[in-house]
Amino acid sequence: MNRRTALAVIGGGTVAALASPLSTASASPPPADRESTATQNRGTVRVTGTGSVDTDPDKAVISVGIEATDSEDASAVVSELATEAENLRQALRNYGIPEDNITTERYGLRHDEHDNRYEGQHRYSVEIDDPDAVGEVIDRCVAAGADTIGRIEFTISEARREQLYDEAVDAAVDDAHREAQLYTDATEQQLGEPISIETTGTNHVPIRRDLDVAVERDLAESAATRIEGGEVTVTAEVGIEYAFQ
Numbered sequence: 452m453n454r455r456t457a458l459a460v461i462g463g464g465t466v467a468a469l470a471s472p473l474s475t476a477s478a479s480p481p482p483a484d485r486e487s488t489a490t491q492n493r494g495t496v497r498v499t500g501t502g503s504v505d506t507d508p509d510k511a512v513i514s515v516g517i518e519a520t521d522s523e524d525a526s527a528v529v530s531e532l533a534t535e536a537e538n539l540r541q542a543l544r545n546y547g548i549p550e551d552n553i554t555t556e557r558y559g560l561r562h563d564e565h566d567n568r569y570e571g572q573h574r575y576s577v578e579i580d581d582p583d584a585v586g587e588v589i590d591r592c593v594a595a596g597a598d599t600i601g602r603i604e605f606t607i608s609e610a611r612r613e614q615l616y617d618e619a620v621d622a623a624v625d626d627a628h629r630e631a632q633l634y635t636d637a638t639e640q641q642l643g644e645p646i647s648i649e650t651t652g653t654n655h656v657p658i659r660r661d662l663d664v665a666v667e668r669d670l671a672e673s674a675a676t677r678i679e680g681g682e683v684t685v686t687a688e689v690g691i692e693y694a695f696q
Contacts, residue, residue, distance in 0.1 A: 494694060494695045495646060495692050495693060495694050495695065496631055496634055496635060496640075496642075496692070496693050496695065497691070497692040497693075498627045498630045498631045498690070498693070499627065499630075499651065499688060499689070499691075500623040500624060500625070500626035500627025500628070500629075500630060500688070500689050500691065501623050501626060501686065501687070501689075502618075502620065502621065502622025502623035502624075502625070502686065502688075502689075503619055503622065503684055503685065503686040503687075504615045504618045504619045504622065504684070504685045505682040505684050505685075506611070506615060506682060506683055507582075507680075507682060508582045508605035508607055508657070508658065508680050508681075508682075508683050509580075509582065509607050509608055509611055510578065510579070510580060510582065510605075510606050510607060510608050511579040511581075511584075511585045511603070511604065511606070511680070512576060512577065512578050512579070512602070512603075512604045512606065513576075513577050513579065513585065513588065513589065513592075513600065513601075513602070513603050513604075514556060514574060514575070514576055514577075514600070514601035514602040514603075515539065515575050515577055515597050515600055515601075516557075516572055516573065516574035516575070516597065516598055516599035516600075517532060517535040517536055517539060517572070517573050517574075517596060517597060517598050517599075518570070518571065518572050518598040518599065519531035519532045519535065519570075519571045519572075520570050520571070521568060522567065522568045522569075523569075525560060525562070525569045527569075528560060528569045528570070528571040529560065529571065531571075532558075532571045532573045535596050536573045536575075538595050538596055539575070539592060539595045539596060539597055540575075541595075542591050542592065542595035543577060543588070543591065543592070543595075546587075546588060546591050548577060548579065548588070552579070553575055553576075554575065554576050555573070555574070555575060555576075556574040556576040557572065557573075557574040558572070558573050558574075559572045574599070574601070577592075582605050585603060585605075585680075586676035586677045586678045587676070589603075589676050589678070590676050601661070602659060602661070603659065603660040603661065604658070604659050605657060605658040605659075605680035605681065605683065606655070606657035606658075606683060607655065607657075607683050607685075612655055612685065615655075615685040616653055616685060618685075619653070619686055619687035620650060620653075620687040620689060622687070623688055623689040624648070624689055624691070627689055627690075627691045628691070631691065631693045635693075640695045640696075641695060641696035642695065642696070643693060643694035643695055643696040644694060645691050645693055645694075646692045646693065646694050647690075647691070648689060648690075648691045648692075649690050649691075650687060650688070650689050651689060651690045652686075652687070652688040653685075653686065653687045653688070654686050654687075655683060655684065655685045655686070656683065656684045656685075656686075657683055658680050658681040658682075658683060660678055660679075660680075
């Protein structure tokens with residue numbers, strides 16, 4: 452299995468982890484402060500294997516919010532939020548976003564003692580089945596009066612995730628077997644059948660972006676918004692104990 456470079460983008464920052472050996476095992480007595488992954492007195496060797504699969508996203512989720520304020524009347528804030536929320540939802544429905552894909556993420560109303568005014572916010576989570584349409588959906592939201600665009604997440608559907616988990620587990624098992632064979636050969640042993648196999652971890656890393664709505668509004672009339680995604684990584688880790696023949 453190829454060693455991969457893991458890349459995660461969170462918010463506006465990028466964290467990169469360079470490729471390194473994905474599985475480890477030891478068939479010789481370890482130092483006192485380390486736990487051995489080999490148990491020669493039992494005639495076994497235990498290894499950990501990691502597999503990963505990269506894929507293009509098939510789904511995107513954006514966080515869109517509207518805000519309202521009033522210096523005297525909380526009900527005026529509630530009313531404005533209701534009107535603006537319906538405008539936003541209608542714009543999304545007109546674009547073709549199903550109603551079930553538009554869900555309330557947060558609703559809040561409070562009195563700001565410092566500014567002596569009522570403030571309200573209604574934030575929606577919007578699922579988009581076509582990741583390439585994210586920029587256009589954002590433009591529609593801004594045109595409909597959205598005040599904030601928060602998290603933009605490129606990810607994969609549950610069905611695709613389950614399929615790729617299976618592939619990642621297969622790759623992890625192959626990685627573990629190769630490592631077991633390596634250490635078995637080094638100790639001049641003969642590798643036998645697996646005694647136990649367990650999945651010790653699975654994960655998928657979506658791609659996240661942020662957008663400044665104020666900047667977006669300045670550009671709305673001159674250019675369409677383009678949000679670049681990236682590859683989503685699905686990983687799996689397995690622990691396997693092999694017997695020596």
